[in-house]
Amino acid sequence: MFELFNPQVAVANIGPLLGGLLITVELTFVVIALSLIFALFVALAGMSRITPLRWVVKCYVEVIRGTPLLLQLIYVYYVLPSLGVRLDPFSAGVLALTLNYSAYISEVYRGGIQAISRGQHDAAAALGMTNALAMRRIILPQAIRIVLPTLGNYFISLFKDTALASAVSIQELVYTAQVRAALSYQYFTLYTVVAVMYFAVSFPAARLVGYLERVTRAGYRRRRP
Amino acid sequence: MTMGTGRPMIEVEDLHKHFGKLHVLRGIDLSVATGEVVCVIGPSGSGKSTLLRCINHLESPESGRVRIDGRLAYRDEDGGVFKAHSNRAIAAVRAQVGMVFQHFNLFPHLTVMGNLIEAPIHVLRQPRAAARQSAMELLVMVGLADKADSYPEELSGGQQQRAAIARALAMDPKAMLFDEVTSALDPELVAEVLAVMRRLASQGMTMLVVTHEMSFARQVASRVVFMDHGRIVEEASPEQIFGAPREPRTRDFLRTVLER
Numbered sequence: 422m423f424e425l426f427n428p429q430v431a432v433a434n435i436g437p438l439l440g441g442l443l444i445t446v447e448l449t450f451v452v453i454a455l456s457l458i459f460a461l462f463v464a465l466a467g468m469s470r471i472t473p474l475r476w477v478v479k480c481y482v483e484v485i486r487g488t489p490l491l492l493q494l495i496y497v498y499y500v501l502p503s504l505g506v507r508l509d510p511f512s513a514g515v516l517a518l519t520l521n522y523s524a525y526i527s528e529v530y531r532g533g534i535q536a537i538s539r540g541q542h543d544a545a546a547a548l549g550m551t552n553a554l555a556m557r558r559i560i561l562p563q564a565i566r567i568v569l570p571t572l573g574n575y576f577i578s579l580f581k582d583t584a585l586a587s588a589v590s591i592q593e594l595v596y597t598a599q600v601r602a603a604l605s606y607q608y609f610t611l612y613t614v615v616a617v618m619y620f621a622v623s624f625p626a627a628r629l630v631g632y633l634e635r636v637t638r639a640g641y642r643r644r645r646p
Numbered sequence: 647m648t649m650g651t652g653r654p655m656i657e658v659e660d661l662h663k664h665f666g667k668l669h670v671l672r673g674i675d676l677s678v679a680t681g682e683v684v685c686v687i688g689p690s691g692s693g694k695s696t697l698l699r700c701i702n703h704l705e706s707p708e709s710g711r712v713r714i715d716g717r718l719a720y721r722d723e724d725g726g727v728f729k730a731h732s733n734r735a736i737a738a739v740r741a742q743v744g745m746v747f748q749h750f751n752l753f754p755h756l757t758v759m760g761n762l763i764e765a766p767i768h769v770l771r772q773p774r775a776a777a778r779q780s781a782m783e784l785l786v787m788v789g790l791a792d793k794a795d796s797y798p799e800e801l802s803g804g805q806q807q808r809a810a811i812a813r814a815l816a817m818d819p820k821a822m823l824f825d826e827v828t829s830a831l832d833p834e835l836v837a838e839v840l841a842v843m844r845r846l847a848s849q850g851m852t853m854l855v856v857t858h859e860m861s862f863a864r865q866v867a868s869r870v871v872f873m874d875h876g877r878i879v880e881e882a883s884p885e886q887i888f889g890a891p892r893e894p895r896t897r898d899f900l901r902t903v904l905e906r
Contacts, residue, residue, distance in 0.1 A: 543704050544751035544810075548765035548817060549741025551733050558768060562755050641754050641797040 425609040434601050434611060441597030442618050444511075448593060449580045451515050456522040457572075463527035464534065465556075478527070485524035491585050493517045498589035514586040522579055529571050533564035566637050573630035577623050584619075594618060654716065655680045655821050655852045656701060656743075661710030663696055670696045671707065672876035678821065683853045685863035685884075688873035689899060694856040695748075697873070698823045701854070702745050703736055714739055715820055741769050744814030744822040748830050750806040752798035758785065758809050759794040762816045770817065777816070784812040788842050804835030808842050821852040828859055860903060864888050872896045 467478040485493070497520075498513040508516065537560050545555035587596035598615045602608050656678040663671040670693045678684045686694045699705040701712055703720040709728070712719045719739045721730045730736070753761050762781035766772040785791045788808040790801075798806055807827055814822060824843065828836045840862050847853055847866050857863060863870050863884060870887040872880045872895075880893045891897045 538751075540747060540749055540751035541753065543745075543747065544753070546704060546737070547702055547740055547743075547745035547747075548813070549737045549769040550765060551737045554768055558764060559753055563753075566755065640799055642800060643757070643796055 426613060427607055427610045430605060430607045430610045431614050434605075434607075434614070437597055437601060438594065438611070438614055438618065441592060441594035442622075444591065444597075445580070445583050445593040446622070448511070448514055448518070448583045448586060448591065449576070452518040452522060452579060452583075453576050455515065455519045456526055459519060460523040460526035460530055463523055464530035467527060467531060468534065482524045482527065485521055490517070490521050490582060491588060493521055494585055494589050510586075510589050510591045513589050514583070514591045517589075518579065518583065518586070522575065526572065526575060529568050529575065530564065533568035534560055536567055537563050569637055570630055570634040573626070573633055577626050577630065580623055580626070581619060653680045654678065655682075655714070656854060657711075657713040657716075658697070658701065659711040659713075661697070661700055661707045661712070663693075663700060663705060663707040665696075670876050671700065671710075674710070674876075674878060676871065676878065676881075678852060678854050680852050681850045682868045683847045683851075683855065683866055684869045684871060685867040686854065686856045686871045686873055687858070687860070687863055687887075687899075688879075692873040693876040694873050695825050698745070698825050698854065698856055702740055702743055702823060704745075706730075714743060737769070741765070741817055742820045744817060744819035746807070746810050746814055746822065746824045746827045748826040750798070750803070750810045750830075752806055752810055752813070754798050757795050757797055758790060758801070761798070761809060761813050765813075766816050781812070781816055784815050785809075787845070788812045789838070802835060803831045804838045807831065807835075807839045811839070811842055811846075815846075821854065822846070824853065824855040824857065826856055826858065828857070858903070860888070860900075872899065874899070 463478055463481070466474050467482070469475055494514065494517040497517040498508065498510065501508065501513075534556075541559055541563070542555060545559045546552075550559070583591075583593055584595040586593055587599060590596065592600075594615055598611045602611045605611070654677045656676075658674055658676040661671050661674040662669070672693075674693075674697055676684075676697075686697065688694055696705055700707045700710075703712070706720070709726075711723065717739075719731075720736050721728045723729075752758075753764065756764060759778065759781055762784065763772075763774065763777040766777040766780070767774055782791065782794065785794055788811060790805060790808055790812065793801060793805060793809070798809065801809065811822075811827075827843075828839050831839065836859070840859060843853070843855070843862070844866055855863075855867070865884075867884045870882065870884050871878055872887065872891075872893070874895050880887065880891060880896045882892070886892075887896065888900065891900060
């Protein structure tokens, strides 16, 4: 064990690895922010009365779900330039991950919106609300609360999926470890530290999601002193 | 018992509605005058609720006309071809007609106060303070002043339904539609909701009430409509409907429900 795990190597590499973790976290948060918004538009377009719009959304979601994320990353970074779209690695990673996660999250949103009963739509309509107003003020606030724990789980898996972005040379955690390991051959030590770092973030995050689940299940109640 | 002033507030003309092959409304003609309380009774599946939902355009009938306060609502007709009004125009008519549902349909993510002021603020563009003040007056009227900050699921069924009535009244509607509003309540909670409705009727509100509460219909209605199989079978004063119904089907129905 101690022949394999070299504490000195670990300490010497902790700085660059934490730098990689920072890129990983940054990438995660940028993609969360973008896909939360983009996926909402995808979900609403997918439920639109305009048939061609629904088809476009359907095709997009099915293509994304039917192809590997790694391929999508490679496609955006290596294939788009031949179509004249040249992106730096980070932007390519953000684009591919956002497109991928938005497809899945749009389905989560759709499920949440459809879980709201007909009676809520009726009541909003009977009060003179237009569909758009009812969606914004009545349906979405309830739907988002329903899907919050599911979204949390998706974002934890996004955090881990960003490791695939190493394939397009984003200098995130795994990429940093690969470069360092290639120089020093200290695979065991470096990748163990990397694993601990991923776990140290995703485990507390998963606990937070568990807490969210309990809170949302409890229903809407007045907070009493 | 309030009598109408004669000016028709809700007019329905030759309304037809199918659900698939089922012909739910088979040519309904009905008029409710301002200040009138019309109760619609009849067996389940007779089309009573569908009629109410068509008046608010929550269902769209295949043919027929609905007029609210003298104006053709929801769509125009040109030689038997209907052209729907814009969503905004439809919403504007609905804003003038209050509706109360069997299952309350309060917004669970808003407090009782939030439920009452939501549409006045966002549909009628009332200032928040004014909306809150009139909402509070309505909550006093329905006996829920102390529940303003509670969430719907913290209330009993009767309280929820009274809040739902107050929510509809907060829009200052020209007429109110009640769709079996006591059917989902425990028996001991029915009276408190009916009391609010009686009060409303005595204040001159125009009301169209689909109900199974025969004593309410007998005491409060200015007119009772008996529906069966998508048609209005008989329409008369409560005295006549409950005392000496003309139609055999009305007699049969009343015998079954009153003998319980």
